[in-house]
Amino acid sequence: MNSLQRVLTALGQKEPDRVPFFLLVTMHGAKELGLSIKDYFSRAENVVAGQLRMREKYRHDCLYNFFYAALEVESWGGEVVYFDDGPPNSGVPLISRPEDINKIRPPRVREVPCLQKVLQAHEMAKARVGDEVMIIGVVMSPFSLPVMQMGFDKYIEIMCERRDLFDQLLRMNEEFCVEWANAQLEAGATAICYFDPLSSPAIVSRDLYLATGFEIARRTIGRFKGPAAIHMASGNCLPIIDDLAQTGTVAVGVSVFEDLAAVKTAARGRFAVLGNLNGIEMRRWTPEQAEAAVKDAIAKAGPGGGFILSDNHGEIPCQVPDDVLMAISEAVHKWGKYPLHWLGEAPHEG
Amino acid sequence: MDAQNELYHALLSVNRPAATKLLLETVADWTPAARIEKLITPVMRRIGDEWESGQVSLAQNYMSGLICDDLVGAILPATGRATKNHPPLAIVTLEDHHSLGRKIVSSFVRLAGFDLLDYGPGVTVEDLLVKLKRDGIKILLISALMLRAAFRVRDLVALARAEGLAVKVIVGGAPFIFDGQLWQDVGADAMASTASEAVSVVERMAREIK
Numbered sequence: 001m002n003s004l005q006r007v008l009t010a011l012g013q014k015e016p017d018r019v020p021f022f023l024l025v026t027m028h029g030a031k032e033l034g035l036s037i038k039d040y041f042s043r044a045e046n047v048v049a050g051q052l053r054m055r056e057k058y059r060h061d062c063l064y065n066f067f068y069a070a071l072e073v074e075s076w077g078g079e080v081v082y083f084d085d086g087p088p089n090s091g092v093p094l095i096s097r098p099e100d101i102n103k104i105r106p107p108r109v110r111e112v113p114c115l116q117k118v119l120q121a122h123e124m125a126k127a128r129v130g131d132e133v134m135i136i137g138v139v140m141s142p143f144s145l146p147v148m149q150m151g152f153d154k155y156i157e158i159m160c161e162r163r164d165l166f167d168q169l170l171r172m173n174e175e176f177c178v179e180w181a182n183a184q185l186e187a188g189a190t191a192i193c194y195f196d197p198l199s200s201p202a203i204v205s206r207d208l209y210l211a212t213g214f215e216i217a218r219r220t221i222g223r224f225k226g227p228a229a230i231h232m233a234s235g236n237c238l239p240i241i242d243d244l245a246q247t248g249t250v251a252v253g254v255s256v257f258e259d260l261a262a263v264k265t266a267a268r269g270r271f272a273v274l275g276n277l278n279g280i281e282m283r284r285w286t287p288e289q290a291e292a293a294v295k296d297a298i299a300k301a302g303p304g305g306g307f308i309l310s311d312n313h314g315e316i317p318c319q320v321p322d323d324v325l326m327a328i329s330e331a332v333h334k335w336g337k338y339p340l341h342w343l344g345e346a347p348h349e350g
Numbered sequence: 351m352d353a354q355n356e357l358y359h360a361l362l363s364v365n366r367p368a369a370t371k372l373l374l375e376t377v378a379d380w381t382p383a384a385r386i387e388k389l390i391t392p393v394m395r396r397i398g399d400e401w402e403s404g405q406v407s408l409a410q411n412y413m414s415g416l417i418c419d420d421l422v423g424a425i426l427p428a429t430g431r432a433t434k435n436h437p438p439l440a441i442v443t444l445e446d447h448h449s450l451g452r453k454i455v456s457s458f459v460r461l462a463g464f465d466l467l468d469y470g471p472g473v474t475v476e477d478l479l480v481k482l483k484r485d486g487i488k489i490l491l492i493s494a495l496m497l498r499a500a501f502r503v504r505d506l507v508a509l510a511r512a513e514g515l516a517v518k519v520i521v522g523g524a525p526f527i528f529d530g531q532l533w534q535d536v537g538a539d540a541m542a543s544t545a546s547e548a549v550s551v552v553e554r555m556a557r558e559i560k
Contacts, residue, residue: 083498085498085501086496086497086498086499087496089446089496090447091447091472092447092472093447147448151447151448151449151450151471152448152449152450153412153449153450153453156408156409156412156413156450157413157416159409160364160409160413161364161366161413201404201407202404202407202408203407203408203409204407204408204409205406205407205409205410208407208409234524234528236404256528278528278529279528280497280524280525280528280529280532281528281529281531283497283529284529284531284535317497319497319501
């Protein structure tokens with residue numbers, strides 16, 4: 001069974017040969033290639049080379065052609081600030097006053113160099129791995145992107161008190177998101193990771209979610225020409241899990257603060273769960289702690305398939321040492337083989 | 351419905367006109383201090399507690415603080431709002447431009463009767479040191495969203511100590527919540543997971559410094 005078959009089997013709610021795992025490292029490739037983070041992300045070749053090396057080293061099940069979250073804001077004309085010890089971050093918000101929403105226009109995907117780099121990365125990755133490995137493309141949800149476009153505070157203010165401007169911005173974001181996702185799928189991405197932390201009940205109430213992020217997700221994902229997984233990027237999801245099931249998502253990224261077993265039970269048969277190792281704590285784990293965390297996650301969510309082991313945020317910090325990543329990998333290969341006899345369970349039929 | 355419940359529901363539904371009418375008209379015969387201490391402060395404490403227990407969303411929490419902040423400004427336009435004698439206090443978003451955490455904590459701390467300087471977002475360690483010295487700050491609240499910004503606290507604490515600044519540092523934000531040991535690793539004096547907790551820590555530190 002190759003990596004793609006393993007992942008698709010798990011997504012199909014069946015047990016593959018072992019628990020698939022996504023090591024969502026975006027910056028470790030730079031270190032591996034001896035490049036600064038800024039130089040690394042300056043060329044598609046670097047990112048693809050980094051991803052291929054990460055996969056070879058840690059034997060995980062995807063290529064994660066995610067450059068950095070602020071890339072989409074950059075494509076809209078926003079400022080990006082580079083650091084040596086963290087992901088490029090969005091700078092001064094593109095929209096400084098809510099009324100500026102009237103002045104901005106969405107970029108055309110095919111005309112923006114920073115987006116073209118990502119598309120090139122998908123094409124190169126696809127040429128290298130074909131249909132053996134899942135290539136993950138990433139979009140920020142139209143509902144969550146405004147946090148970087150205008151700042152969290154101003155965005156919540158228009159969401160609650162200036163619905164005219166909110167609707168106007170979200171319409172533009174939705175069109176951009178659909179075009180961006182489909183361009184990535186066309187370039188070779190197998191599936192789209194739809195980052196949507198704003199939809200978490202920790203951020204907006206369920207009532208507000210149903211009137212905003214939910215409808216947007218359902219409409220937007222419905223227009224993707226390929227599968228999509230909603231990632232809550234550390235946000236909780238259990239209180240809206242039935243709603244998430246109606247968005248068309250094939251998987252959901254789960255927070256470390258949620259009971260993985262409870263999420264798995266609630267999601268069973270409807271979508272797979274992805275998660276939920278603590279990427280922030282990971283920087284100070286010992287290899288033994290890493291193994292224990294992997295075992296615990298597999299015990300909670302592994303039986304029956306429908307589970308992909310990953311971190312809980314969708315981006316492992318560059319401070320996480322290689323020996324921890326290696327320990328995670330070794331633990332999955334040791335404890336993730338189906339059937340999971342060590343759990344004392346009979347094999348599941350899926 | 352009593353006034354507290356009325357304000358609570360107005361805030362959670364982000365009904366600014368209803369909250370304004372209540373504070374400025376319905377209880378107009380209350381003194382400004384009574385409106386703050388008997389109405390706004392307990393309601394905000396309740397909302398803060400419910401945010402902590404997951405019953406209230408971040409958006410509701412933020413908007414409640416924002417509306418109350420504006421209303422306190424309307425109730426006390428001339429005299430200012432600080433009601434406590436306390437050591438100089440400031441808040442900052444270190445390095446990045448995500449202001450939400452800082453603004454929520456600012457609202458809660460101010461509504462608890464403290465006057466604090468808001469250094470805003472995107473402030474570097476070097477600039478922050480200049481401000482701390484200039485303003486004689488004794489308690490500093492730092493909001494950080496990114497892990498790398500959290501690590502800058504370590505640089506700040508080291509430089510502040512080297513320069514002999516007696517400033518207590520309280521940190522908060524996502525990296526500190528996801529790793530409960532991080533605040534100690536970066537040399538902070540305390541962390542606060544929520545705005546209500548930040549108020550409690552500020553109150554404790556203010557007492558200790560006195």
